[in-house]
Structure formats: structure tokens, C-alpha cells
Amino acid sequence: xxxxxxxxxxxxxxxxxxxxxxxxxxxxxxxxxxxxxxxxxxxxxxxxxxxxxxxxxxxxxxxxxxxxxxxxxxxxxxxxxxxxxxxxxxxxxxxxxxxxxxxxxxxxxxxxxxxxxxxxxxxxxxxxxxxxxxxxxxxxxxxxxxxxxxxxxxxxxxxxxxxxxxxxxxxxxxxxxxxxxxxxxxxxxxxxxxxxxxxxxxxxxxxxxxxxxxxxxxxxxxxxxxxxxxxxxxxxxxxxxxxxxxxxxxxxxxxxxxxxxxxxxxxxxxxxxxxxxxxx
Amino acid sequence: xxxxxxxxxxxxxxxxxxxxxxxxxxxxxxxxxxxxxxxxxxxxxxxxxxxxxxxxxxxxxxxxxxxxxxxxxxxxxxxxxxxxxxxxxxxxxxxxxxxxxxxxxxxxxxxxxxxxxxxxxxxxxxxxxxxxxxxxxxxxxxxxxxxxxxxxxxxxxxxxxxxxxxxxxxxxxxxxxxxxxxxxxx
Numbered sequence: 001x002x003x004x005x006x007x008x009x010x011x012x013x014x015x016x017x018x019x020x021x022x023x024x025x026x027x028x029x030x031x032x033x034x035x036x037x038x039x040x041x042x043x044x045x046x047x048x049x050x051x052x053x054x055x056x057x058x059x060x061x062x063x064x065x066x067x068x069x070x071x072x073x074x075x076x077x078x079x080x081x082x083x084x085x086x087x088x089x090x091x092x093x094x095x096x097x098x099x100x101x102x103x104x105x106x107x108x109x110x111x112x113x114x115x116x117x118x119x120x121x122x123x124x125x126x127x128x129x130x131x132x133x134x135x136x137x138x139x140x141x142x143x144x145x146x147x148x149x150x151x152x153x154x155x156x157x158x159x160x161x162x163x164x165x166x167x168x169x170x171x172x173x174x175x176x177x178x179x180x181x182x183x184x185x186x187x188x189x190x191x192x193x194x195x196x197x198x199x200x201x202x203x204x205x206x207x208x209x210x211x212x213x214x215x216x217x218x219x220x221x222x223x224x225x226x227x228x229x230x231x232x233x234x235x236x237x238x239x240x241x242x243x244x245x246x247x248x249x250x251x252x253x254x255x256x257x258x259x260x261x262x263x264x265x266x267x268x269x270x271x272x273x274x275x276x277x278x279x280x
Numbered sequence: 281x282x283x284x285x286x287x288x289x290x291x292x293x294x295x296x297x298x299x300x301x302x303x304x305x306x307x308x309x310x311x312x313x314x315x316x317x318x319x320x321x322x323x324x325x326x327x328x329x330x331x332x333x334x335x336x337x338x339x340x341x342x343x344x345x346x347x348x349x350x351x352x353x354x355x356x357x358x359x360x361x362x363x364x365x366x367x368x369x370x371x372x373x374x375x376x377x378x379x380x381x382x383x384x385x386x387x388x389x390x391x392x393x394x395x396x397x398x399x400x401x402x403x404x405x406x407x408x409x410x411x412x413x414x415x416x417x418x419x420x421x422x423x424x425x426x427x428x429x430x431x432x433x434x435x436x437x438x439x440x441x442x443x444x445x446x447x448x449x450x451x452x453x454x455x456x457x458x459x460x461x462x463x464x465x466x
Contacts, residue, residue: 042281043281043302043444046281046304047406050406050409050412050442051406051408051409053409053412054408054409054410054411054412054413057411057412057415058357058411058412061411062350063347063350063356063357063410063411063414064347064356064357064410064411065357065408065410065411066357066359066407066408066409066410067344067345067346067347067356067357067358067359067410068345068359068361068410069347105347105348105349105350105356106347106348107345107346107347107348107356107430108429108430109345109430116316116317118428118429118430118431120429146361146362147361147362147384147385147407150362175459178385178386178455178459179384179385179386179404179455180362180364180384180385180386182384182407182408233460234459234460235458235459235460236455236458236459237458239384239404239406239407240384240385240404240454240455240458241404241444241454241458242454242457242458243458270407270408271408272408
């Protein structure tokens, strides 16, 4: 049994959110730079240039990349041989979020759903915990913006809808979203499980490194490429001003489902695709 | 790309009439921020017959909630939120004299019709470039609803803020114009 103080978790969570709100991953920066070269729409290129300029300003001036610094979503894998000391997991994560949003001058974007009163410190975080083998803790921090989240869908398709039904739902979700989720986007697709697991799979898919196709199932890698090509012929383009760069990537994750069901979730992520991981 | 038009607030019906969907604009002058809850409160005040906390005559609203200003800066990062959530309130504000709106994303047909009738304009600002856009803001003043935090109404002085006309007074819509028929996709 390895003992880990919850203070270490708080510190790690704090640092992850502070960094990811200002510095974008090289994979996303690379995809944007490629799109700037390949995009044929003038307005599209104008937008992509500003996006790349923004990445530099945020890093140099230590400013958040986007004013929507998100709801704090975390994927936490806790090794079953870990013994936490000094407190509990969820509280220590919330404390890390609280400190990051306070110390980093990040926007507090969490409120009571009915009264709309702001909680004031961007907590509670949305925490997906999984118990795994080993004596380590892996934390993925993902500040998720509201504009792209609002354009996401979950649908319970039927088995007869098949792959065509899945394609139709993804394309229809992206088409309906149009300019709203700040394209170019990354589209996370979760297939299977139950209603809620499909949505969690879709969100997990967003944390994958861009440009790495699904390595578990060649059918999914092919589906990702089909979906990306179709999405990029919609014409929406960067910010919806027109062009061929509507999505930078499509990531699909899948798990078995009930013989009666075909749950499909589509989670949209804007181009400020922030996520960072640490292993304790 | 067409050359950007340099405009200064306050926007007038005459200025708006001269704008066309797809025009790139560098806007300078004064705008106010307001988003979901501020819109609800403004409309509640108007519907009660009260004066809203800020006159909307000739005003331009930026749908935005900035990050807190770090020490030595006038504002944190700032950029547009999705405008469609304000659609239900917008015709009331346009009737009260609002001329310009800055946001991102699609507007309802009711808003587009109200823009046409009231000789106003809806500009798109780029989403997700908020560190860059913050450099166009030179001064900030708290105006109303301070209790709303980031959602409060603030007056911003902006210089050469990059925008594009989405909906003009003739009912055009940039987002619709760029879409390609997609029946072949299924």
C-alpha cells in the first residue's frame, strides 16, 4: 500500500488547471498550423491566424486562452494499492480547482441551475473516478467551455440504425451546431454502453492526443476518418465564416451495449482544446 | 479579403444601413457587456415600466463575461459568448434603441427581423481568442449588477476590435450563406 497525502492531489490539480488554461497542447497547435496552410477560405485563414496569434499572446502574457475557463472536468484513475491520507479525494480535487481559479484569475463559471447564483469558486468539479491496478494516481484535467458543451447530443439509436445512423447523428449534430461551438472543433463520439456511459466515452475521446486514430479497433479508426471528411465538406469553416476546416479531428470510443440499444453521444470541443495530465 | 472598415460608436441607423453581411469591421469607441442574467434583469425592468440601469439608445452590447483582471491589467481575457441565448430578450432591447450586438453564433428569425426593422447590426467576434481581444480593450468601468460578477454590466473602451457583419438590415446571414447543401452526406 502506497500512502499519498491528499495535499499532493490538491497541488497537482491546481497546477494542471493553471497551466492548461494558458498553454495549449502541441498537438492542437500543430493541427491549427496545418489548417492555416490548407484552408482555402480567406476569412477562414484570417480566423486561423488570429487563433494562432492568441495562443502566443496567452503564453507570453500569461493570460487565459479563452474567457470561458470552463467547468473543471477531471478523469481520475486511482490505483487500488493507493492509500490516501489527510482527507478525501473529491474535497482535495475541489480545493485544487478553487486555488487554481482564484490564483490564476480564471473565470468562475459554475452556478446553481435554478437560481443561477454563482458558486463563487468554480466548484464543484465534475469528477470521473476509476479504480485501476497499481499504486499510482493519474489525473486528467479538462476545463470544458459551455458554448461547445451546449451543442453536444446524446441519442438512443436502435440497432437497425447501424453505422449509417451513427454517421447521421454526428453530422447532424455538427451541422446544427454550425458556428456556435467555435469551430474548428474536435468531435468526441461515444458509442455503446448505457446512456450515461456513451456520454462519458465521448468526453474521454476529447482527451486523446490529436491525430492519433483509435488504436483498439480499425473499424473505429476508419469511422473517424469518414466522419472528419464529411464534417469538413459542410462548409461551416473556422468560426462559421466558411471554409473546409470545421473540425480538426474526430475521436471515437466504443464499448459493448445492450442487444436492444445503440447509444450514441457526440461531445463537441472548441478549438481551445485544453487538457493536461499528471501521474502521481 | 476585403479591406476592413473602421467604425466608431455610437452606431446609428445610418451607419448600420451601410453595412453588409461579410464586411470586416474594426470597431472603436464604447460598448457595454451583458449576458444571460443581465439581459433578463434589463427586460424585467423594461416590462415593469422602469428605466434600465443603462440607456440602450444607440448602444452596442458585447455578449461577454471576462476573466478577472490580473494586477496591472485593465481586464483579463475577453471574448464573445453564444448570442442565441439572448435571442428571447433581444427584440425588446432593439425596440428600446439598441443598435449593435457583438457575439458569436446564430440568431433567431425574430432577432433578424427586429434587426431589419430597427436598422441595427449583429457582428460576429471570434471565439476562443480572448487573450488577443483583451489587447483591444483600453478601459473598463463597472456600470450595473455588480453582484453578477463576470456577468455584470461593464462599459468597455475598445480600439480596432476585429468584427465581421453576420446579420445586416436586409436580412442576410453569413452563417447560412457559407453552408453547402449536405444531402449527399448521408
